[in-house]
Structures are given as structure tokens and as C-alpha cells.
Amino acid sequence: MAGEGDVKLLGTVVSPFAIRVRMALHLKGVSYEYLEQDLFDKGELLLDSNPVHKKVPVLIHVGRPICESLAIVEYVDEVWADGASLLPADPYGRAVARFWAAYIDDKLFPAWIGILRAATEEDRAEKLDAALAVVGPLEDALAQCSGGKDYFAGDSVGYLDIALGCNLFWFEALHEMFGVTVIDAGRTPRLAAWAERFVETEAAKKAAPLMKSMVDYAGKLRSMWAAAAAAAK
Ligand SMILES: N[C@@H](CCC(=O)N[C@@H](CS)C(=O)NCC(=O)O)C(=O)O
Known part of the structure; x- marks a missing residue:
């Protein structure tokens, strides 16, 4: 296989x-060693592997680091090319998928972080409205990309499914912590049905974090943000 080597x-x-990235590696059937990082006390390997952003994920393939999750997913798709492709086969489809993946990271991620970060109920309600406005266009994107099939990529999970699907666990955590619904079946029924299907896939189940881990991590982040806000006063 083209992508052999230490991962x-x-x-x-x-x-x-x-x-x-874990979903992409699973879908491609790639074996890898997973190294959990403490983001509150970053280790040398992370700092050396991603000196620019100092963030996870980093994939290290035969000693060479690759940073930025979407770049990593594309790398995995190209290097382990034997299995089904994650990105669409045609250039137009690939361009559209990349457009929506960038939308998810540039608009949706900060929108739901805003809900998590909100210090008051009023602020949280505003941030939820803003997130719902960002989710809206994804309903049409799903229709366009899937051609009416089950996933963005068609009959099976692909690049955009994992680009968006990796956020779904946190939507569940936001629901658990604050009772908010980010993908609302009333507003975006197609997307809500997709989300229900996606979390039942093997790729999603294998990578799903425990609710407790997310709630604990959210608590740490919220304390950190509150302390920073207090210090800035
Ligand atoms: N655009 C990056 C975002 C990665 C990112 O934000 N990672 C967070 C964890 S979810 C991180 O490592 N944060 C540590 C920090 O900001 O210091 C990607 O797609 O990989």
C-alpha cells in the first residue's frame, strides 16, 4: 500500500x-499510534511538530509532521489512495467540498464556541441565534453535494461529512450543558436527519469522545475565559 510507514x-x-483526522484514518483503514496531548501543558513533541500554531492535530508520517486537520485529511486521502476516496473525484466537486469545509471551520466553529463561551443566558441566546444562522446554508449545501443521497459524499461518508460531523459531539455537549439545539430538525430537517445517521456510523462511533470528557474540558475552558475576562477589567 502506498501509504505504508510509521503513523x-x-x-x-x-x-x-x-x-x-481520526475519522479519516479509520475510513482509510490506516493503523496509527495515538498520542494524547495536554493542551494546558504542551509537550515538546507538539511544540516541535507544530511550531507555528502549537495546536493539535498533527499527523506524523514517517517522521514528517503535517498540520491543520483539513490538510491532514487531504494528505491521508492522497497517500492511502487504495480505499474509496474521501474527496469527490471531479475538480468541481472537490472545490465545492473545500468551500464548505472552510465555511464550517471559519464560521460554524467560532459560532458554537461562542455558545460555550457565553457568560450569561442572554448572551448565550444571542450566540445560539448566530449559530443557527450559520447552520442554515448547510441545509442547501447538503442537498447540493449529496444529490439527495444520505451523506454529503453520496452513499457513504466522505470529506465534508467528517469536516462537519466532527462538531456533532460538541453540539450534543452544548445540549447537555445548556439545553441548546444547534441543528434543529424544525429549521434544517435534512441536516438533522444526516446528523442522526452520521453519529451511528463506525467512523463516528470510533472517534466519539465521552460526554464527561467534553463537559470537564468545557469547564476548564470556561474557567480560563472567566479568569481572563476578570483580569482584563
Ligand atoms: N485549524 C486548525 C485548528 C486546530 C485547533 O484549534 N486545535 C485546538 C484544539 S481543538 C488546539 O490545539 N488548541 C490549543 C491552543 O489553541 O493553544 C485545524 O484544523 O487543525
Whole structure:
């Protein structure tokens, strides 16, 4: 197989970006060593492997680090080319998939982090409205990309499914912690049905973090943000 060689993944179990890469590796059937990182006390391997952003995930393939989850997913797709492709086969389909993946990371991720970060109920309600506005266009994107099939990639899970699907566990955590619903079946029924299907796939189940881990991690982040806000006053 073209992609043979030592594969390591630096991640944290709750990171949606690391989860995305784990899903890609699973879908491609790649064996790898998973190295959990403490983001509150970053180790040398992470700092040396991603000196620019100092973030997870980092994939280390035969000693060479690759950073940024979407770049890693594309790398995995190209290097382990024997299995079904994660990205669409045609250039237009690939361009559209990359457009929506960038939308998810640039718009949706900060939108749901805003819900997590909100310090008051009023602020949280505003942030939820903003997140729902960001989710809206993804309903049409799903229709366009899937051609009416079950997944963005058609009959099976692909690049955009994992680009968006890695966030779903945190939507469940936001629901658990604050009672908010980010993908609302009333507003975006197609997307809600897709989300229900996606979390039942093997790729999703294998990478799913425990609810307790997400809630604990969220608590640490919220304390850190509160302390930073208090210090800034
Ligand atoms: N655009 C990056 C985002 C990665 C990212 O934000 N990772 C977070 C964990 S979810 C991180 O490592 N944060 C540590 C920090 O900001 O210091 C990607 O797609 O890989």
C-alpha cells in the first residue's frame, strides 16, 4: 500500500479537529499510534511538530509532521489512495467540498464556541441565534453535494461529512450543558436527519469522545475565559 510507514497522531480526545483526522484514518483503514496531548501543558513533541500554531492535530508520517486537520485529511486521502476516496473525484466537486469545509471551520466553529463561551443566558441566546444562522446554508449545501443521497459524499461518508460531523459531539455537549439545539430538525430537517445517521456510523462511533470528557474540558475552558475576562477589567 502506498501509504505504508510509521503513523502517529497527536491529538486530544475532545478536539473536533483531531476527531476529524481520526475519522479519516479509520475510513482509510490506516493503523496509527495515538498520542494524547495536554493542551494546558504542551509537550515538546507538539511544540516541535507544530511550531507555528502549537495546536493539535498533527499527523506524523514517517517522521514528517503535517498540520491543520483539513490538510491532514487531504494528505491521508492522497497517500492511502487504495480505499474509496474521501474527496469527490471531479475538480468541481472537490472545490465545492473545500468551500464548505472552510465555511464550517471559519464560521460554524467560532459560532458554537461562542455558545460555550457565553457568560450569561442572554448572551448565550444571542450566540445560539448566530449559530443557527450559520447552520442554515448547510441545509442547501447538503442537498447540493449529496444529490439527495444520505451523506454529503453520496452513499457513504466522505470529506465534508467528517469536516462537519466532527462538531456533532460538541453540539450534543452544548445540549447537555445548556439545553441548546444547534441543528434543529424544525429549521434544517435534512441536516438533522444526516446528523442522526452520521453519529451511528463506525467512523463516528470510533472517534466519539465521552460526554464527561467534553463537559470537564468545557469547564476548564470556561474557567480560563472567566479568569481572563476578570483580569482584563
Ligand atoms: N485549524 C486548525 C485548528 C486546530 C485547533 O484549534 N486545535 C485546538 C484544539 S481543538 C488546539 O490545539 N488548541 C490549543 C491552543 O489553541 O493553544 C485545524 O484544523 O487543525
